[in-house]
Structures are given as C-alpha cells and as structure tokens.
Amino acid sequence: MLTNFFIAIKNTALDILFPPVCFGCKNHLENRDKFICDGCLASIKINNTLFCPVCQARLPENKRVCSHGLKKTDEFPYLLAAAASYDDKIVRDLIHSYKYEYFDKLSSVLGAVLAAYLDSVIKNSKLEIKNFSVTYIPLHLFRERTRGFNQSKLLAEIIAEKFNLEIIGALQRVRNNPPQAKISKNNRAQTKNYKKRQKNISNAFEIAASGKISGKNIILVDDVYTSGATISEAAKILKRHGANKIIALVVARA
C-alpha cells in the first residue's frame, strides 16, 4: 500500500519536473500518455523474420537453417523473435527508461513495437501463432514488489490480448540473483560472458504451472536478448515440462 502511495507521488513529481516531450526528438508532445511522437515511433526499424538464437541468422521460413550441433540446440531450444535492434538509440532509450526508471506506462509503446513486429512476421514469413500460449520471464517476488511491476509480464499481457492467446504464469523465480546486466558487461568474449550469465541465472527458475505446459507451443516474452542465458534457462525448464515449440519474443536483441 505504502509503496503504491510513494510511486504515485513520484509519478506526479515526474510529471511536474519533466513536461511531456518525445523520447526521441525531444519535441513537445500534446498527449502526456504517449511518450514518443509518431515520427520517432515510425523511425524504429522493425524486423520481419525470426532469428537463430545462436548466430542470429535470419530465419525467413521460421525454422533453423544453420547447424550448431546437438549441444547448442539443447542449450537454445527455441527460435528468437526480436522486434528491433538494441543498437537503435530510440529502442535502447525506451527499454532503459522502461526498466530502470519504472516508467510502467511505457509498456504500451513497447507492446505496440512487439505487436507490429509479430504482425510483420505473420505476414512476411507466414508464421502461425494461433495455437501458441504466452508466458514471460518472471521477476523474483522481492524485486517485483520493489519495482512495482514485471516489465516482461506487462508485455506478455499486451501480446496475449492483441493476438487473443492464452497467457500462463508458467515460471516462478526462486532465486533473487543479481541482474544479468551487472554481469561482466565489459567482457568482450561472448562465450565467457554467456557462461558467466548462465552461472548467475542457473536454478533461478522453477515451474509454476506444470500441468499447463505439456504439449503446448509457447511464446516466451522478455524485454531484451543479450547473451540468451536467461531465456535459455527458462526455455530448458519449459521443455523439461513438455513444452512443444518455443519462440522467445523480445523487443530488442543486443
């Protein structure tokens, strides 16, 4: 209760301190709820295919075209659906503000980016998602309380609603590990980085809805795809509980 009260005060203060300007071009915005002008939103380059989770090759036919061996296929048991690139400054700013400045209202902007991307993959690559269920990367209860929301869950809810899909709280976070972004940020060796992140995230998740996963195709939502360690860890657990196809849906890939 008290937390909500302070969030309300903080939001009001933000409104006063920061009049509504566009995130991208800093021009004045008529609509306080919009955060970004139509021009900047339209300038985000939205992808139209799925990607290989290992080498990030485009997959215009929605199936693996590259071979990375059985071990890697087991480690990355999903296809990557990334709406945009983290190199895009507007995308980066939006995600950063969304995550770290607690702008939970930004979920509608990022949700719209995700939805536009899925629409374009459905149209261009003939992806069928009608028989998919949606789930998301959970936060530890403690962190969700502090932040006030789970950014991935909000995006998952938007996608489930827009595409009329079932949403399942499939996973729970049982370990409050440090955020992946804090792990070896400057480590240039990608493999080493993956291993460090993998170690940090291992055993962080448990299944929360085991009976609901078996035989299902799953869209697993998160905000950013960096090394893939978090999504791999979650996807492996979903697979162990009988998940069929998994598509990892993120706003941006780094």
Ligand SMILES: [Zn+2]
């Ligand atoms: Zn703008």
Ligand SMILES: [Zn+2]
């Ligand atoms: Zn590949």
